[in-house]
Amino acid sequence: MIDWAAFIVVAAVSIGSAAVLVAIFALGLRLLAIAETHRGVRVVAVTCFVVAAAGALYGVYLVIPSLQLA
Amino acid sequence: MGLTFIVVLVIVLAVFFDFTNGFHDTANAMATPIATGALRPKVAVAVAAVLNLAGAFLSTTVASTISGGIIHEGPGGVDITPAMIFAGLIGAVIWNLVTWLRGLPSSSSHALFGGLIGAALVGAGLGSVDFGVVLSKVIIPAVLAPLVAGLAGFIATRLAYRITRRPVEKNHRAGFRVGQIFTSSLVALAHGTNDAQKTMGVITLALIAGGFLPTGSAPPVWVIIVCACAIAAGTYSGGWRIIQTLGGGLTDIKATQGFSAEAATAATVLASSHLGFALSTTQVASGSIIGAGLGRRGGAIQWATAGKIVIAWFITLPAAAAVGAVCEVIAGLGVEGLVIDATLGLVVILAIFLLSRRRPVEQSKALEVDVAMNSVMTRVERRAAEKKRGDEILATRRRLSDESSLFDYGPREEAT
Numbered sequence: 001m002i003d004w005a006a007f008i009v010v011a012a013v014s015i016g017s018a019a020v021l022v023a024i025f026a027l028g029l030r031l032l033a034i035a036e037t038h039r040g041v042r043v044v045a046v047t048c049f050v051v052a053a054a055g056a057l058y059g060v061y062l063v064i065p066s067l068q069l070a
Numbered sequence: 071m072g073l074t075f076i077v078v079l080v081i082v083l084a085v086f087f088d089f090t091n092g093f094h095d096t097a098n099a100m101a102t103p104i105a106t107g108a109l110r111p112k113v114a115v116a117v118a119a120v121l122n123l124a125g126a127f128l129s130t131t132v133a134s135t136i137s138g139g140i141i142h143e144g145p146g147g148v149d150i151t152p153a154m155i156f157a158g159l160i161g162a163v164i165w166n167l168v169t170w171l172r173g174l175p176s177s178s179s180h181a182l183f184g185g186l187i188g189a190a191l192v193g194a195g196l197g198s199v200d201f202g203v204v205l206s207k208v209i210i211p212a213v214l215a216p217l218v219a220g221l222a223g224f225i226a227t228r229l230a231y232r233i234t235r236r237p238v239e240k241n242h243r244a245g246f247r248v249g250q251i252f253t254s255s256l257v258a259l260a261h262g263t264n265d266a267q268k269t270m271g272v273i274t275l276a277l278i279a280g281g282f283l284p285t286g287s288a289p290p291v292w293v294i295i296v297c298a299c300a301i302a303a304g305t306y307s308g309g310w311r312i313i314q315t316l317g318g319g320l321t322d323i324k325a326t327q328g329f330s331a332e333a334a335t336a337a338t339v340l341a342s343s344h345l346g347f348a349l350s351t352t353q354v355a356s357g358s359i360i361g362a363g364l365g366r367r368g369g370a371i372q373w374a375t376a377g378k379i380v381i382a383w384f385i386t387l388p389a390a391a392a393v394g395a396v397c398e399v400i401a402g403l404g405v406e407g408l409v410i411d412a413t414l415g416l417v418v419i420l421a422i423f424l425l426s427r428r429r430p431v432e433q434s435k436a437l438e439v440d441v442a443m444n445s446v447m448t449r450v451e452r453r454a455a456e457k458k459r460g461d462e463i464l465a466t467r468r469r470l471s472d473e474s475s476l477f478d479y480g481p482r483e484e485a486t
Contacts, residue, residue, distance in 0.1 A: 003206075003347065007214060010338075010347040015222040018337035022226040022330050025249050026233035029242040033234075056252050062340050063260045064128045 017055075025052040072405050076152040077280040079412060081273050083159045085300045088269040090166040091178040092122060092304020095265065097312040098175070098335065098355035099257035102328035105317030108247040109254075111308070117251075118258040119306035125262020126298030139203050140183055141190045152276050153401045153408065154189040159272070160415045161185030161394030165386060167422045173311035173319070174382040177350040179268060180208055184390030189398040191391070204387075207348065212383050215338070215349040216357030222334035223358035227365025230326045246329040253332035258305075260339050261351055266301045270294060311426075316356065319375045321363030331355075331362035353383060 028048030035042040061067050099121075100114040109117065141150065162178070162185040169176040183204075190198045234241050274289040283290070289297075317323065323331070335351075335358045342349040356379055363369045397415075401407045 006345060006347045010341050010345045010349075011214075011218045011221075013341040013345060014218055014334070014338035015225060017341065018222040018226045018330070018334040019229055021337065022333050023229045023233060025246070025329070025333075026230040026326075029245040030234050030236075032245065033236060033239070033242040052249070053252070056256055056336075059256045059336055059340055060259065062344055063125070063256070063263050065263075066128065 021052055021055045024048050024055070028052065073152070073280050075405060076156060076408060077276050077282065079408060080152050080156045080159065080276040083156060083163065083412075083415075084269050084272045084276070085296055087159050087163050087166070087178075087182070087272075088266065088297050088300040089304035089307075090163055090170070091265050091269070092119075092301040093307045093309040094166050094170055094175070094178050094304075094312065095261055095352060096305045096309050097316045098351050099254045099261060099332070101313045101316035101355075102323055102331055102359065103247075103250045103254045104313055105323045106247060106250065106325040106328040108250040108325065108328065111310075111313075114254075115306050115308040117255060118261075119302040121255055121258040122262035122266070122305045123298050123302035125259045125264075126266035126301055127294065129263035129267060140200060140207065141186060141198055142200060149194075150186070150190065150275070150279065151193065152279050154186070154193045154398060155272060155276050155279075156408065157189035157193075157397035157401050157411065158182065158185030158187075158390075158394045160397045160411060161188055161390040161392070164393050164415065164418055164422075165390040167419060168389075169382055169386070170309055170311060171422055171426055172378075172382070173315040174379055175312050175316055175352045175356055176379075176382045176386045177212075177352045178265065179350060180212075180383070180386045181390045182268065182272075183208060184387035185394035187387070188391030188394030188396075189401075192395045192398040193402075208387055211347070211349050212353060215342075215353040216360065216380075218349070219334055219338045219354040219357030220361035220364075222338055223331045223361025224365045225361075226330035226334050227327050227362045230330050231366065234326070243324075243326050246325040250325060250329045250332060253329060253336050256336045257332055257339065257351070257355070260336065260343075262298075262301065264343070264351070266297045269297045269300070273297070315375065315379070316359055319372060320356070320359055320379075321369055321371050323359070323362065324366060327362035327366055327369070330365065331358040334358035334361065 025048065028045045031041050031045035031048065035045055096115055096118050100109070100118050103109040104111050104114050159182070162181040165176075165181045165184065166178055187199050187204070230246070234243050270289045270293055273293050274283065274287070277283045277290075277293075278285055278287065321327075335355045338349065338354045338358070339351050342354075356376075360371055360376060363371045397411045400411050400414075403410070
């Protein structure tokens with residue numbers, strides 16, 4: 001029948017990764033909003049975007065099977 | 071002669087199914103960026119088409135069974151004949167077109183499974199279908215997919231709004247529009263790697279069944295190229311009806327929600343395909359959009375539309391199965407039957423096309439105007455603009471119905 005353990009893993013990973021990715025990107029935007037008045041914040045904001053981009057690239061890696069074989 | 075003819079019919083129909091699959095699923099990735107104005111409609115469908123094309127070439131690991139275990143295929147089970155595949159494909163194509171005409175996002179793979187199940191039930195009897203697998207691979211995931219994706223979209227949207235909240239100064243939520251382009255592109259790429267494979271599998275298995283390829287061979291290069299191009303062309307042609315439903319019919323999407331929804335869709339689709347619990351992309355995308363709609367304060371869901379979509383999910387399989395079964399009965403007559411099937415299928419496809427012309431939703435332009443108004447202006451500004459536009463139209467009408475002669479009218483315009 002249905003594999004409930006697999007389902008719970010899928011649900012947890014989906015919800016967790018979506019939340020983390022969105023939170024990091026949102027944090028980047030939030031920091032960017034105060035970057036003009038606070039020194040050094042811009043670097044942190046850009047770091048957030050880079051981390052979010054790395055998450056998306058990991059998604060691309062998962063999508064393309066030939067990358068995983070290599 | 072008979073077998074070659076059937077295989078050719080199957081290939082043609084499979085390629086057309088791939089095309090319908092493309093335009094049926096454009097909305098999954100591109101409805102939200104179009105709705106929020108992150109990408110212009112034509113650009114969005116072009117990006118999706120290119121990514122689908124690339125995706126189709128990047129992943130060519132084709133399933134070894136057409137139905138993924140729903141039908142007892144191969145040794146010890148039933149032989150799926152090319153005629154059965156043909157009947158199943160007609161069911162899938164017709165159901166895809168019917169749901170498109172109604173603007174309903176429904177799963178193309180479920181339509182394909184449905185068509186094949188119908189054909190197999192008629193062609194090989196009740197024992198040929200494993201209903202346990204139908205339950206665990208189709209029905210239960212259809213319930214769970216929107217729940218998981220909806221929850222992911224809801225939580226992501228809440229977080230995004232909470233983190234970017236600035237009660238006094240200007241927030242930078244417009245930046246989500248940039249992020250949206252990337253999350254949507256990821257969904258489009260995932261779609262290409264997934265869905266083009268199905269058609270490649272169908273064509274390859276038909277070629278094997280017809281004896282044109284040895285058992286267990288990989289899809290020939292021309293099959294890969296044709297399938298990739300068909301799905302890309304379908305995607306580019308843009309199922310505007312479904313884009314409208316997902317982009318505006320369900321809920322009024324803002325950039326923050328669009329980003330969150332598409333991130334949730336990408337996360338859920340990738341997690342489910344890599345952790346072994348396959349979920350339909352279409353159902354996941356609809357679920358995340360509903361979740362994102364609930365996540366914004368003041369966001370309202372059109373539950374009537376959502377209800378229609380859910381009903382469409384649950385009748386997709388039986389409806390496609392019914393069409394597949396009827397086609398298989400007719401196909402039982404032999405080659406004549408297949409010709410009748412093909413003709414009937416063509417008539418239905420043409421009829422749906424003509425119906426769609428009667429009330430065309432070729433609205434990439436209209437969408438663009440709506441979006442521009444929604445995304446740039448606040449509610450008050452929008453009302454003012456609508457009023458202003460109304461006043462202008464009224465003024466023009468008054469001027470044109472002016473008593474003065476047309477010869478006066480031209481020069482006076484130039485003078486002003």
